[in-house]
Amino acid sequence: MKNPKILVPIDFSDLSKKALHIANEVAAAMDGRVTPFHSYIPITDLDGFHYMSSGAATQKNLTDIEDSLRNRLDDVATDIVDEKYLEKGMIGIGNPAHAIVEMSSEHDLIIMSTHGRTGFKRFLLGSVAEKVLRMADKPVMIVEDNTTFTPVKRILVTTDFSENAKAAFPAARAFAEATGADIELFHAILYDNFDSLAKAESTYETRKENINLIADKFFKGIPGKVYTTVITTNRSAHEAVLKHTQENYYSLIVMSTIGRTGLDYLMLGSTTSNVARMVKCAVLSVNPTKHAEMKRETFEKEYS
16 A cells, blocks of 8 residues: 555544544655545435534536535645545545545545544444445544554554455555554454353464464564464453554554454444444455455565
8 A cells, every 4th residue: 555545535524534634644744646525415414514614505507516515625625634545535525434435435544533523423333334344445544533643653454364354455565654653463262152261372383373373474574563463352352452452552453354154253333433433443344356456466475
């Protein structure tokens, strides 16, 4: 992910603007370009555009409204994003999640807030943000109001040893190479997946060996250090990740939206979205679609 084209959906709320701040930091680290984006639905948003200081009125035609929105978008972005990284804002019409995913086809990365407007709708995780996580085939970075990104010191990368989990490795390595951050590979052995605690714990050494092999194969040669962590736990997957992040500081968590069989462990709606809801750092999710799979295969060949 060199010189990434970064799409940043906002709805002009202070909460959604947080994504622009993080995008500016990512662009500075990776020499990227930031495109602010806003989508609106004329039928529901022609109520005076109460979230705009420009005060667009219902009598204006769509062209005038879009011009007003674009000007507002550029004004907001200019105050936050360094001019050398900033592209002209884009406006979309229709369902926000679908509009974001459609626009992302021209970009490499989406950075968005978990909440928008009032903090309870439009960008509420479980609504727009979660739909984008499900549908987008580009990496999606989720941030919230307390997120801090730079300096990037340590990146947590989750794995369950599945092919799907590997889809997140290229993005994790790209961020580590650009920032000089250390990487920690993390795997949780869940007691619920075994008949007994003894059987769960008996797999520890094998899994520790496997995760060390992954570290050597995919992350050898990064500027920072590479660590591996395997734990056994009676918690759920997202609770294990959350507890680990509460005990250790991370600038970024990188994880695949789907793990193992595609039905459990890292399944979106479970681990990934729950982690994004609860942690205080940025979460980068990678959807292991055919597009992502092609990138993973190229990456795997390069570092084999």
